[in-house]
Amino acid sequence: MLFTDLDRPLQRGFLGDLRGIVRKLLQDMDYVIVEENVSFITDAFIQRVFVYIDQTRFFQKWIDVDVSASDLKELLQQIELSMRKRKSTLRQRNYFVSLLRDLNLREDIPTDFLCMRKRLFELEGMKKQQKNGCVAKFEKE
Structure with a gap:
């Protein structure tokens, strides 16, 4: 099943879990790839996300969802933008x-x-x- 074929609530759930993966990867890397006004969504980062998805049980519930590299890149760019805009407490x-x-x-x-x-x-x-x-x-x- 394609990501775009999912109902809106399922898409939000998928994006939420994907956001968690991004957060975890950034923490594991000590945020070294984060620079102001420079996107960290590179082919290498996307590859790390794919590896993380394959190696963890956390994402197993989405095993039937098919996401291409280009779709994943677009989703990750949206997530990065929203994470950057977030207000600190x-x-x-x-x-x-x-x-x-x-x-x-x-x-x-x-x-x-x-x-x-x-x-x-x-x-x-x-x-x-x-x-x-x-x-x-x-x-x-």
Whole structure:
């Protein structure tokens, strides 16, 4: 069965599960492929999505849905656009600001949601390094 032949609620379910795969792949890659104003939906990324779909049970309920590479690319581009436009929550913004404060940095919160997530990940890593550096210093004394 083709994706376009599915009823609207089933299409939404398929897209929701596909969005989950994109989110998982981005997290697994530490958001390194995310850049502002540059699409990460490349042939290599689409191939990773196909591999993920084939290797996980999570997507098995959609086994009968036939999606071509070009259709999948179009769906992934729609998902990427909606993920980038998503608004960050107050809690996420406050966390971002608190990390900046802890690291003595000043910068604006990215308006692109995926870029904000990538920067949050980077800031968390910097804070861990800073904390580990302080622990190592303390142990030497």
